[in-house]
Amino acid sequence: MSESKLNVDRAALEQLLQKRFFFAPSFGIYEGVKGLYDYGPTGTALQQNLINLWRQHFIIEEDMLEVDCAIITPSKVLETSGHVAKFADWMCRDTVSHDFRRADHLVEEVLEARLESDALARKMAEASLADGATTDAAAKAGAKKGKKKGGAPAPTKLDDAVAEEYRNILAQIDNFNGDGLGELITKYDIRNPETGNAVTPPAAFNLMFESSIGPTGTLKGYLRPETAQGQFMNFSRLLEFNNQKMPFASAMVGRSFRNEISPRSGLLRVREFTMAEIEHYVDPLNKDHQRFDDVAGIALPLLPGTVQLEGKSNPIYMTIGDAVEKGVVDNKTLGYFLGRIYLYLTTIGIKPELLRFRQHLNNEMAHYACDCWDAEIKTTYGWIECVGCADRSAYDLCVHAAATKKKLCVRENLPEPRVFEKLECEPNSKVFGPRLKRAAKPVQEHLQTLPEESLEAVSAALAKDGKATVTLSGTAVDGDYEITPDMVNIERRTITEHVREYTPNVIEPSFGVGRILYALIEHSYSVRADDEQRAVLSFNAAVAPFKCLVLPLSGHASFEEPLRNAARRLRAVGVPARVDDAASASIGRRYARNDELGTPFAITVDFQTAEDGTVTLRERDTTKQIRGSLDEIVQLVKNLVNGEITWDVVLTKYELVNTVASENDA
């Protein structure tokens, strides 16, 4: 499939979004704070519709268990999950202005700009060559031209090998850690593009907002950076609620908080945002999915790690069935969710040709993940991760179980008892206590959890030397401890198990609602190719913030009653209707305003309404209108909004109203 270009004038779109109050910087009258936004009525309705569709598509369709957990999270939870130590980005500082920049974004921005400049220089050189000049002269001419035009720096041609190196780095930019990014900054003399100043070497910056809980100030807490941990905390209750049946999924829609280093791209990188997350618990020995066949035939644009490491950025198209069979995608459950994510995004209106699934590279993978794919959507800001889909393995449940000594596992009755031999260690605590004092318990626990080969070695040492050494690490009493045969009984026993106990693995699709909302706005935006050049947001009826506008042809008093009646009738059949009776604006201007809000339908009350009770119905994208009785039109709008009929079909059944006059009456 060819990649379609986004034809969006971002400055014009941003103006529209502010004017129609989709969203705006928070605390604006105090000059605002970067990365914080308020949604207005339009944005709120759009977001709510996206969430409703998400709930329908995932939670209801898959019978998931929805929860709503606390946002303020005690430090202990996030220490255990690894977020306190590792939930960080790499940050550089301008050595003169002291501005902060995220290191990977800085490298990306500078190298991309150099490649763009290189491409321009080559184009100019080619053009001049075609005019008969030599390459050098052409480049010089290009440079002069560049300088003359608005003072922008002249395009600079790169050495072929260097350009190739840049492309390679960019294809795997997420794979670099702090040291790696530092080396790139030094090697390629990367500076703050806004000031031209050098930057400091990257340092880790933890993204969590820290707080303290209660008046003592001693209980440290954080605003959650993801909703997942709350769901894990409730794993046992949820399993119980599900009658111990596996697999199952929990889900939550809620706010998360990240103290982003330098938020710059509107809604795409903010410090407080709505996430919709699913934690699907699955047996590690069987990651198949019952409904895999429903999605197996969908061809997805995939960008596997191996392709990125070759320096390539074009996705390969592969059915989900093939991708799992060939091991490109690790397992059927992960593949199933990639398919469901694709269906959700394309159903709400994301253009399939501007969507790809990129696999995480090893260094990029979050500390908890063993395989991860991002659904990335192309916007005017480039490819943006909008949904992460990670196999978190058993990481979270295991670490929380170990920290709390609570069992977070599944117990399943085996169809047949399992009989096997096992080397077991039974400590003699009467001897342990007096001899090892504080270390007695940790040493006993250590021995009981040793893998079979290590326990075998201890047993052999005790038999041969009459003693063995046990080394503790990561405890409060780390060190070497000597044990003797009177302290333990190690023997091989026959075990009969009737129950299998295991920690489930977690497959986690994690959606950033704001990023999806913004990408959808860009994909829905166009400008009419007429003299007026009016903007339209072509949301489908299911996601459109408002479904139907009701308006009078003019401010004539006789329109008032039928107008209210039409709005009342629409609401009675469950269609949210907005009335626009601003008599000061012409009908054409009011249609245009409505197109900017993305409202798909408009009912107009005019002089004929008083005569025969009919109204007109206008569709936003075609601007075509039909006429019918109010009853008929209300029913039609209801069916159109619910997707029971399409506008194309409506057009085959009704005569068009001549609308040229009113549409141009702006």
Ligand SMILES: Nc1ncnc2c1ncn2[C@@H]1O[C@H](COP(=O)(O)OP(=O)(O)OP(=O)(O)O)[C@@H](O)[C@H]1O
């Ligand atoms: N600062 C943010 N602003 C808006 N949405 C965000 C932000 N950070 C993450 N998200 C959303 O949450 C989803 C899941 O979060 P995840 O931890 O996978 O993101 P991430 O890999 O940290 O994102 P990035 O690499 O862009 O910082 C992302 O796919 C994205 O849609």
